[in-house]
Amino acid sequence: MNFLRLRLSRLIFLLVAVMAILSLGLALWLFNAQLRDTLEQAQASRVTDLAQTVAGKASVRQALSGTPPTASAPRVASPLQAEIDALRKRLGIDFIVVMDRRAIRLTHPDPERIGRHFRGDDESAALAGESYASRSVGTLGTSIRGFAPVRDADGEVVGAVAVGVTLASLGPLLAENRRDVMLGVALLMIVGALGASWLARYIK
Numbered sequence: 058m059n060f061l062r063l064r065l066s067r068l069i070f071l072l073v074a075v076m077a078i079l080s081l082g083l084a085l086w087l088f089n090a091q092l093r094d095t096l097e098q099a100q101a102s103r104v105t106d107l108a109q110t111v112a113g114k115a116s117v118r119q120a121l122s123g124t125p126p127t128a129s130a131p132r133v134a135s136p137l138q139a140e141i142d143a144l145r146k147r148l149g150i151d152f153i154v155v156m157d158r159r160a161i162r163l164t165h166p167d168p169e170r171i172g173r174h175f176r177g178d179d180e181s182a183a184l185a186g187e188s189y190a191s192r193s194v195g196t197l198g199t200s201i202r203g204f205a206p207v208r209d210a211d212g213e214v215v216g217a218v219a220v221g222v223t224l225a226s227l228g229p230l231l232a233e234n235r236r237d238v239m240l241g242v243a244l245l246m247i248v249g250a251l252g253a254s255w256l257a258r259y260i261k
Contacts, residue, residue: 097201100222101190104203107148108220109188112205116140117155120163121207121216138164138171151197151226154219155207158184163216170196175219180204183217199224 111117120137137155141164145153155163160175177193183204190203202221206214 096227097192100201100227101192101203104150104201104220104222105188105190105205106203107150107153108203108205108218111141111144111153111155111220112207112218117207117218118209118215120155121157122209135163138168142166150220151200151223152219152221154221155216156180156184156219157216158214160184160217165196167196177202177219180217180219183219184214186214195221197221197223 116137120135141153141155145151145166152166154165154175156175157163160180162171162173162175165171176195177191179191179193179202182189183206186206186208188203188205190201192199192201194200195202200221200223202219205218207216207218209215
């Protein structure tokens with residue numbers, strides 16, 4: 058009889074502990090998915106706002122009113138490239154691309170790509186006058202991008218600005234938040250195991 062009671066208490070302990078672990082594991086998985094979505098949405102709003110701000114700069118409008126660069130003779134050392142690159146570093150984002158109406162880059166973190174066509178196939182709406190966020194694959198990998206049109210004094214669209222952060226750069230932010238959550242989940246698992254042990258002894 059004592060053996061059966063001991064075995065029953067262990068079964069109760071294992072059942073409660075497994076249920077607690079599975080429940081917390083599911084909660085952790087759901088939280089991670091929600092955290093990623095929330096972070097991406099926040100970044101989408103941020104880069105769109107930044108794109109609109111950059112698109113309103115007088116230096117950007119002036120640069121787009123001149124002769125566009127080409128891949129064979131890009132404006133590698135142009136004042137606009139220096140200004141935009143300094144702004145990009147100060148804001149801690151991965152790229153700010155100013156492009157003309159043909160989607161030819163005037164700025165890029167890699168100067169060798171200035172004068173070449175913007176990649177991603179998601180810029181056409183911005184060149185048509187819309188501001189929005191998208192997720193696409195470009196030269197720096199998959200990124201969350203904010204777009205805004207650049208208009209001249211007459212209100213005509215003369216180009217667009219794309220501001221983006223790569224998904225790879227969001228990894229450290231996700232890891233930091235995930236670490237805090239996992240510590241909390243581990244603590245709850247320990248409490249659940251202790252509770253299961255107490256319950257098993259109580260039933261016994």
